[in-house]
Amino acid sequence: MRWLVVALLAIGCKSKSEAPPAEQRPAISEGEFTRGRDACKAYLDKVCACTAPGAAQACTLAKALPDAMRVSLEVSQSPDSTPKDIALALDNVRKVSKECIEEIAKLPTIGCSP
Numbered sequence: 001m002r003w004l005v006v007a008l009l010a011i012g013c014k015s016k017s018e019a020p021p022a023e024q025r026p027a028i029s030e031g032e033f034t035r036g037r038d039a040c041k042a043y044l045d046k047v048c049a050c051t052a053p054g055a056a057q058a059c060t061l062a063k064a065l066p067d068a069m070r071v072s073l074e075v076s077q078s079p080d081s082t083p084k085d086i087a088l089a090l091d092n093v094r095k096v097s098k099e100c101i102e103e104i105a106k107l108p109t110i111g112c113s114p
Helices: 002-012 030-049 055-062 065-077 083-110
Strands: none
Touching: 030 055, 030 065, 030 083, 055 083, 065 083
8 A cells, every 4th residue: 555655656756758849849930920019019909090989998998918828939939838838838829819800800890990
């Protein structure tokens, strides 16, 4: 019984394996990130310039989108990030980019021009 406990503790105390080298880590292309960042900036500029009643709240919310993309990219590039963290961060970059593009398309529904 004592050996079983020691064996289980040894398995549970294994050290983390090192993060994969930079060339083996998942990444997002600079072009893909730039397109997403530009889409978020365009959405932010357009919704904040709009004077429609629903635009003020949308402008406030839109201000966080570029920062969300930047922080997610930084997490994906951190040497301390695990492969799972990197994948989640890159997925978030893509989701935010998609949201910005979709929100630009929805601008006419709140009374703003796209």
